[in-house]
Amino acid sequence: GEDVEQSLFLSVREGDSSVINCTYTDSSSTYLYWYKQEPGAGLQLLTYIFSNMDMKQDQRLTVLLNKKDKHLSLRIADTQTGDSAIYFCAESFNYGQNFVFGPGTRLSVLP
Amino acid sequence: DAMVIQNPRYQVTQFGKPVTLSCSQTLNHNVMYWYQQKSSQAPKLLFHYYDKDFNNEADTPDNFQSRRPNTSFCFLDIRSPGLGDAAMYLCATSSWDRASSYEQYFGPGTRLTVT
Numbered sequence: 001g002e003d004v005e006q007s008l009f010l011s012v013r014e015g016d017s018s019v020i021n022c023t024y025t026d027s028s029s030t031y032l033y034w035y036k037q038e039p040g041a042g043l044q045l046l047t048y049i050f051s052n053m054d055m056k057q058d059q060r061l062t063v064l065l066n067k068k069d070k071h072l073s074l075r076i077a078d079t080q081t082g083d084s085a086i087y088f089c090a091e092s093f094n095y096g097q098n099f100v101f102g103p104g105t106r107l108s109v110l111p
Numbered sequence: 112d113a114m115v116i117q118n119p120r121y122q123v124t125q126f127g128k129p130v131t132l133s134c135s136q137t138l139n140h141n142v143m144y145w146y147q148q149k150s151s152q153a154p155k156l157l158f159h160y161y162d163k164d165f166n167n168e169a170d171t172p173d174n175f176q177s178r179r180p181n182t183s184f185c186f187l188d189i190r191s192p193g194l195g196d197a198a199m200y201l202c203a204t205s206s207w208d209r210a211s212s213y214e215q216y217f218g219p220g221t222r223l224t225v226t
Contacts, residue, residue: 031212042115042201042217043154050212088153096142096205096213101153 004102006089011108018076020105022089025070026098029091032065034074037086037104046074046087076107084109114138115218117202123224124192132187132221134202141208143185144215145177146201154201160185161207189223197225 003025012018024032029051035043049056049063049072056063062075076083089102116135124130134143142161146154158167160179174196176188189196199222203215 031214033214035217040199040220040222042117042219043203043215045214045216048212048214086151092213096207096211099156099205099213099215103153104151106151 004089004091004100006087006102006105008103009106009108011110012079013110014079014081016079018074018079018083018107018109020074020076020087020089020107022072022074022102023070024072024089024091024100024102026091026093026100027067027070028093030095031092032063032072033090033092034061034063035088035090035101037088039085043088079107079109081109081111083107115202115204115216117200117218117221119221120219121222121224123226124189125226126194127191130189130192130223132189132200132202132223134185134187134218135183136202136204136216137183138204138206138216139182140204140206140216141182142205143179144203144205145175145185145187146203147196148199148201148220157187192223192225194225197223199223 033048034046060077064073086104088104092099144159145157148154157171179185199220201220202218205215
């Protein structure tokens with residue numbers, strides 16, 4: 001079945017870049033997403049990428065997609081303490097009828 | 112601003128006492144979802160509505176029901192809450208059409224406590 005995997009924890013120093021990685025198994029994914037969740041809050045959509053693209057940049061965020069290896073990454077440049085949160089990778093396929101989340105990566109930003 | 116609203120943000124109920132959580136949206140999306148999220152876990156899909164069509168996940172307990180009286184509103188009913196149902200409940204919406212990228216927009220969640 002469909003599966004999305006992420007490493008569970010990442011710590012970086014303030015001002016450094018963070019790279020959060022994700023792998024997925026379903027090759028029919030049409031879109032892949034990154035969500036951010038702060039404590040006690042809902043999920044905030046950060047960005048998404050269509051499966052026929054290999055890169056998308058949006059201000060401090062860069063998404064890289066390697067479709068051959070089914071690997072997605074989110075790079076956050078100049079990481080700030082406000083970036084501390086859980087980041088979920090997700091994929092959709094079957095015209096949105098299937099939407100699968102990864103387990104989330106807890107990003108800790110150290111001063 | 113277009114948004115997804117959940118009320119209440121915090122709900123306390125007693126073991127076995129029915130409770131209803133509500134969600135409304137101003138995005139005019141045709142799909143609404145209910146997720147359950149326990150601490151430090153990914154959201155778990157309970158069910159979704161595509162317009163009026165109700166779709167239950169296979170492992171969603173019968174204790175959980177949902178209603179969508181119109182496009183804007185969706186309710187989650189927990190008929191007999193148990194201690195294991197204490198969680199954050201997230202509502203989300205999406206647009207399924209040919210031009211869509213199927214992203215889901217989430218409300219802030221309702222934290223349910225069962226005493």
